[in-house]
Structure formats: structure tokens, C-alpha cells
Amino acid sequence: MLYSMTGFGRATALVDGYTIVAEIRSLNGKGFDLSVRLPSSLRMMEAAVRKLIGNQLERGTIDLGITLKTGGSSRPMRINQELAAHYYAGIQQLAAQLQLPATNVLETLLKLPEVVGTEAEELPETVAATVLETVAAAAEALMQHRQTEGETLEADLRTRIAAIANGQAQTAPLEAPRTDRIRQKLMASLEEIAGAADKVDANRLEQEMIYYFEKLDFTEEKTRLSQHCRYFLELLDESDASKGKKLGFVLQEIGREINTMGSKANDAAIQKIVVGMKDELEKAKEQVLNVL
Numbered sequence: 001m002l003y004s005m006t007g008f009g010r011a012t013a014l015v016d017g018y019t020i021v022a023e024i025r026s027l028n029g030k031g032f033d034l035s036v037r038l039p040s041s042l043r044m045m046e047a048a049v050r051k052l053i054g055n056q057l058e059r060g061t062i063d064l065g066i067t068l069k070t071g072g073s074s075r076p077m078r079i080n081q082e083l084a085a086h087y088y089a090g091i092q093q094l095a096a097q098l099q100l101p102a103t104n105v106l107e108t109l110l111k112l113p114e115v116v117g118t119e120a121e122e123l124p125e126t127v128a129a130t131v132l133e134t135v136a137a138a139a140e141a142l143m144q145h146r147q148t149e150g151e152t153l154e155a156d157l158r159t160r161i162a163a164i165a166n167g168q169a170q171t172a173p174l175e176a177p178r179t180d181r182i183r184q185k186l187m188a189s190l191e192e193i194a195g196a197a198d199k200v201d202a203n204r205l206e207q208e209m210i211y212y213f214e215k216l217d218f219t220e221e222k223t224r225l226s227q228h229c230r231y232f233l234e235l236l237d238e239s240d241a242s243k244g245k246k247l248g249f250v251l252q253e254i255g256r257e258i259n260t261m262g263s264k265a266n267d268a269a270i271q272k273i274v275v276g277m278k279d280e281l282e283k284a285k286e287q288v289l290n291v292l
Contacts, residue, residue: 002157003241003292004149005029005060009142015130018123019069022131022138024053026146028290029061037065041123042131049135056139058242059292064138066131084109143241146292153287154236157247160284164254165229167277168222171261171270178267218264225257244291251288255281 005028013020034053036046053064087109095101232250235243258281262274 002150002154003146004153004290005292007142007145009138011134011137011141013130013134015126016124017070018127020131020134021067022134024064024138024142026060026062026142032059033061035063039068045128045131052132052135053139087112153290156287157284160280161229161232163280164277167273168225170273174269218261221257221260228254242292244288247288247291251285
């Protein structure tokens with residue numbers, strides 16, 4: 001089972017006249033990067049919220065927003081007169097320096113940060129507990145979304161690995177004719193050399209041909225490629241939620257064996273198959289970047 005790193009989750013709750021809404025979004029990321037937006041009355045809960053999200057979501061670039069609304073009467077407005085006076089003095093000084101009229105000062109002051117606010121309120125203990133429950137529910141909804149997208153990713157990755165394995169199988173019937181062509185080409189060249197030379201060391205000639213064919217043989221690469229493909233599929237079947245990095249590492253090993261096959265092929269038909277395998281590999285790598 002795979003989980004995507006992208007997803008969205010939302011949850012709401014109502015407790016003691018307060019409506020709590022938690023919305024969480026997740027995008028691709030190499031590690032865990034969480035941005036939290038909380039109302040000022042819930043700032044003391046940020047550490048607990050971060051710990052909860054880290055345990056549930058593990059990885060990704062995550063944005064969490066929590067809103068807290070009350071259905072009761074509005075809280076009284078508070079004007080920070082000391083801060084407003086400080087702002088006013090600065091505005092007057094700047095206006096004098098620039099020789100500009102200080103018009104609409106009051107309207108400007110009321111828009112400046114923290115000049116106008118509401119009286120702080122003490123939240124019931126039940127609200128804090130419900131906030132965490134709501135965040136956990138939103139994270140669970142996001143994981144459900146991740147799972148749905150992960151199913152699509154898994155199906156695509158299985159198709160890519162199957163195509164790579166199929167490409168490897170297609171090279172098998174081409175290997176014997178390739179070896180024959182190389183041997184015939186070598187023998188033709190050696191006959192020319194033997195005809196022009198007084199003496200050819202037969203033992204040395206045999207050793208050189210064995211060495212040359214060993215350099216062109218990619219049986220070991222095919223064996224390792226098959227093993228890597230099987231391991232990749234085994235990882236897909238594992239129950240761990242987070243395995244995107246493991247899958248990426250296995251794809252690197254698959255790529256190494258494919259590249260070596262291509263460098264040893266010395267055959268146009270096999271090279272064409274290898275190019276197709278590389279194309280499937282690159283598409284698989286792009287998809288794995290989305291895996292949790």
C-alpha cells in the first residue's frame with residue numbers, strides 16, 4: 001500500500017458555544033516542514049499541535065490552519081492607546097521631515113498592527129482538548145486522501161516496473177545473434193591480421209577473445225536487475241506507510257544496472273530496448289517523488 005504526499009483534510013467541531021475548524025494541506029517535501037496558523041487564543045497549543053501532526057503525517061510540506069469562532073456575543077473592542085500615541089508621534093515626525101500634511105491620521109492609526117483588538121478571553125478546558133481532536137480528525141482525513149492518491153501511484157509504478165522487466169526479457173533472444181555477429185567480426189579482423197603476420201600466438205588469441213566476450217556479457221546485470229525489480233514490488237506490498245525514500249533508492253540501483261546493460265550491449269536492437277527501459281525508469285522516478 002502506498003500513500004501520496006499530497007492531500008487535503010478538514011474537520012469541524014462544536015463545544016461550549018465555540019466552533020473549531022481545522023484545515024490541513026500537504027505537498028511534496030524531502031522531510032517534514034510544517035506551517036501552523038493559530039488564533040492568538042490558541043498560541044500556547046502550537047507545540048502540542050506540531051507534535052500531533054508530526055506523528056500522524058510523518059513527511060511532506062504541510063500547512064495547517066485552525067479557526068476558532070464563538071456563537072455568543074462579541075467581545076469588547078480594545079484600543080491600545082499607548083501604542084497608538086507612539087505611532088502618532090512617528091507619523092507627525094515623518095510628516096514634518098517630508099513637509100507633508102498629516103491628514104486622516106486617526107484612520108491610519110486604527111489600521112496599524114495591534115492598535116485595535118479584542119479583549120483576551122480565557123477558553124474553557126474542553127476547547128483545548130477538542131482542538132487537538134479536531135486537528136487529529138483533519139489529519140486522518142488527509143491521510144485518507146493520501147491513500148486514495150497512493151493507489152493511483154502504486155498502479156502506475158507497477159506498470160513501469162513490469163515494462164522494465166518485459167524489456168529485459170526482450171533482450172534474451174537477441175543475445176545469441178549478437179554474440180555470433182561479434183565473433184564473426186572478430187574472426188574476420190583476425191584473419192586479416194594473421195594473413196599479414198608471420199606468426200600468431202593461438203593461446204594468446206584465445207585468451208583475448210575470452211576477455212573481450214566477458215567484457216560484453218551482462219548476465220550479472222540482468223540477474224541484479226531482476227532482483228531489484230522484485231524487491232521494489234515487495235516494498236509496494238509492505239504495510240509501512242512511509243517508504244518513498246526506500247523506493248527511490250531501489251530505483252537508483254535499477255538505473256545502474258540498466259545503464260551498464262546499455263554500455264555493454266554493442267547491438268542496435270538491444271540499445272533500443274534499453275532506451276525504452278530508461279524512459280520507464282525516469283517516469284517511475286517522477287512518481288516516487290510523490291510517495292510518502
